[in-house]
Amino acid sequence: SFCLIGYEPREMTQSDRDGLRDFAELVEDQIGHLDTVEVNEQLRKASNLLSDAYRQLDEHTEFVRSVFGIHMTHGVVETLLKSPEAIRLGGEVKHLTLLMSDMRDFTRLSQQLSITDLLTVLNSYLSPAIEIIDEHSGIVDQIMGDGVLAYFGLTEPGDSGALNAARSAITIQQRMKEVNEDNAVDGFPEVGIGIGIHTGNVVVGNIGSERRMKYSVIGSVVNLTSRIQSMCLPGQTLISEDSVADAGPKLR
Secondary structure, three states, X not given: OOOOOOOOOOOOOHHHXXXXXXXXXXXXXXXXXXXXXXXXXXXXXXXXXXXXXXXXXXXXXXXXXXXXXXHOOXXXXXXXXXXXXXXXXXXXXXXXXXXXXEEOOHHHHHXXXXXXXXXXXXXXXXXXXXXXXXXXXEEEEEEEOOEEEEXXXXXXXXXXXXXXXXXXXXXXXXXXXXXXXXXXXXXXXXXXXXXXXXXXXXEEEEEEOOOOEEEEEEOHHHHHHHHHHHOOOOOOEEXXXXXXXXXXXXXX
């Protein structure tokens, strides 16, 4: 409200009314401006808080990826992050191709080399093998001492898991030539690996307990893949008829 005070009572002129109206509009505009500034300030603070929350969430998610990515394949980590219900015991039947590689004469090597040198030779073969499997959309299920178990066809349903597994095996065997050349420079003996590939239905999912579980594959296909691999000579890859059929003409 506004009050006009004068020394003497008098009737308001049109000029007085116009001036009062202009003054009221000015005050009203200023009040509205002050409200807008305050609201905008609150919105700015809220926006900053929300941005900080998103940033912290991104940092946390990236931390989870980096930590679990060391122990789990990238594809599995992304599946678990996108689908929280996947972190439950149980699994489902999937048609996958399994690849199992194993170093030949590992017992002899373990007797010849010190523990430190043995680990160096192991890692010189495991590091490129795991990298190659990942490049071909494979998922490393287990690292079993001197062996690797991986499966294909889960993260890239449109691709042929058998074909990717075969391409991985070929590339790994080719890379072993470079590995042995580097090892020879360091005075280490030459090593050879055998690779077995088989395709079929497996159960893939979380196995264990609510407190301790592992995302893995189980089934007779795993056992048969192991048997195929055990028949390989150093530098040899054996692939089952089921995998050949699944890979199609591109394999040939």
